[in-house]
Every structure is written in structure tokens, then in C-alpha cells.
Amino acid sequence: MTTAFLKQAAPGVQGLRPYQPGKPVSELKRELGLDRVVKLASNENPNGAGPRAMEALSRLENPGRYPEGSGFELKAILSRQHDIAPERIVLGNGSNDVLDLVARVFLTPGRNAVFSRHAFAVYPIVTAAAGARAVVTPPRPADSTMPYGHDPEALAEAVDDDTGVVFVANPNNPTGTWLTPDEIEDLLKRVPEHVVVILDEAYREYMDATLCPDSRALLERYPNLVVTRTFSKVYGLAGLRAGYALCHADMADLLNRVRQPFNISTAAQVVAAAAAEDRTYLQGSVELNTEQRALLQDRLEGMGLFTLPSQANFVTFDVGRPSTPVFEALLREGIILRPLAGYELPNALRITTGNGEENREALTVLERVLESP
């Protein structure tokens, strides 16, 4: 037996390693024989899915038939909500799927994708998988008002003749930092109109309304803009896999050419449609997050730790020493956070905003772990 095929893998794929997800609760329980585990590692909604989504889940029909390939119902709801034609919506198996579609259409060997250091981990993966080169721009300095955040100036300057896509996460994961609406529009003005700009708004609903760009209006002014959204975060449907892009109709047509015909399952379509209409649940989730995120930030600062500003459902903080051993010590006590060495932030941990009890428990254990040398 040989693995001669390894050398045949596309060059971009040879240098990749699989994405490291947060450790699942069931795995940690099994490994350590723990009964109780608090997982605040993957930016999931602590309340899970809402009542209308759960009700839709319980009504699912026998899945013997293929999904509705066009996602008609879900798109109709999103179309009304965003006041945009259904032809300008592309559904994805999570918004990561949409990021991958854009990469497959616009990135080729010889082209590059521009994104900031400490940006979302999926950008380098879809770029390398498409055989393109990553152009990683320096972030804002640690002592700025938006430490480690995207520097829009650096992003705009990095765009060259070979650039196919610019990725912007707003707010960004794992930093929680954001760009102002003016900074976003300035960036769009500076990027040539044939270069695609992805505005990844996975955490948009958590933002203070005054900080949100009017991305719907931007779509009218910048046909090269692709706005991505997800049901994984505030809607509490991470396990279901549903996301989408809003874009120009011709862009949607290109993305649909490479989209797998049944990329979004029947269950995902039906449940996401119900969730999208549950504004009460959304509101409650946002309020819980705003309140608990502020508490987390206060308590972390109170422990003498440097925290990054966040408009998302997590807080990233510096533990003043390599964070992977701290992460491991927390694991042994049943607390799962996210170490950020893989994001070139070796002293940082990211904590998802849980409910009050989860946050208190995690911080109590963290304080104890940090006291031991």
C-alpha cells in the first residue's frame, strides 16, 4: 500500500490543515468522565434554537424527497425581510458554503485574496483550496482603539492587478472588532469594481444599531459587493447549517452555477424560514448577549486582563502568557474556551457569551487557573 496520491493533491491543498473546531461537549465528557461541561468555544447561542424553529423541526415531513433546490420559501421570506429580489439571494449550507462558492468562482491559481491578519479562519482555507494566494494585511496596532482589528487602509492598499476577492468580517471573529460604516464605504470606493468584496456579517444582529453599516443600501451602489449572513449565531441553528448571500443578480447567477444543487437541506430550509420570522426570539437573544457581554468584559478587566472591544457574541482577552496551557487547564475542569494561537494571537483566549450561569462558572474557574503559576 502506498499513498502516492498525496503528491497529486492540488498544491494549495498540500499546505492546508483541517479547520480545528471547538471541542464538542460530548467528547470532553467522555474523555474526562465529567458530568457537567460548559462550552463557550464556538460562538453558539446559549439558548439554542427558538420556539418557532423547534416547532418547525418537530413538523418536518418524511425526508424521502430531495430538497427544493431553489429554496423558494426561505428565499421568499428573506426577500421580504431585506427588501431584495429573490434572484439576489444565494443560499448556503452555512455561510461558509457561500464563502467557498465565491472563492471557487473568483479565485484561481495566479490570483490572490486580500484579508487582514487575525481574520476568520475560513478565508485562508477557501483561498488555498482554490489555488490562489493569500495577501494578509497588517492589523491595527495593539494600542489602538480597535486592537488587532482590520486596517481598511492596509486592505485597500494591498489590492493589486491579481486580486480576485477582498474578505472583510464585520465584526470580525476572533477579535470582535469592527469597522465604522464610513470605513466600509471608503474601502468599497477604493476597491476596483471588478474585484469582489465580501462583507461577512455573521454577527451583525449583535451590533449596536448605530454601528451597523447599511449593507442593503451598499448593495445598490457596489455591484461587486457580496454580503453574507448566517443562521448559526443569533438564530441558534449552528447544527442545522443555513446561511446566505445578498448580492447583485448576475453575481448570484455565477455563484449558483457552482453551487451543489441540494446544498441546503429540507430541514435547514424549513427551520431557518421559521427562525427568520421569530423576531421576538431574536430580540431576546440580542438583549441577553449585550447584557452578558458587558458583564464578561467588566469581570475580565476586573481580573486585570486586557480585553478587546467586541460587537459580537464573544470577548477575546489576553492572559499575559501562552494561552494554550491555560485552555488545557480549563478543559480539565470542564470549561471549553478557544485558544487563539492558530490566529497568531498566542496569548489570547476567546470566550463566547453564555448565559449568566455559564459565564460565572467559566470566570470563576478561569480566575483559579490563572492564580496558579
Ligand SMILES: *Cc1c(COP(=O)(O)O)cnc(C)c1O
Ligand atoms: C461563525 C462564522 C460564520 C458562520 O459560519 P456558518 O457556516 O454560517 O456556520 C461566518 N463568518 C464568521 C466570521 C464566523 O465567525
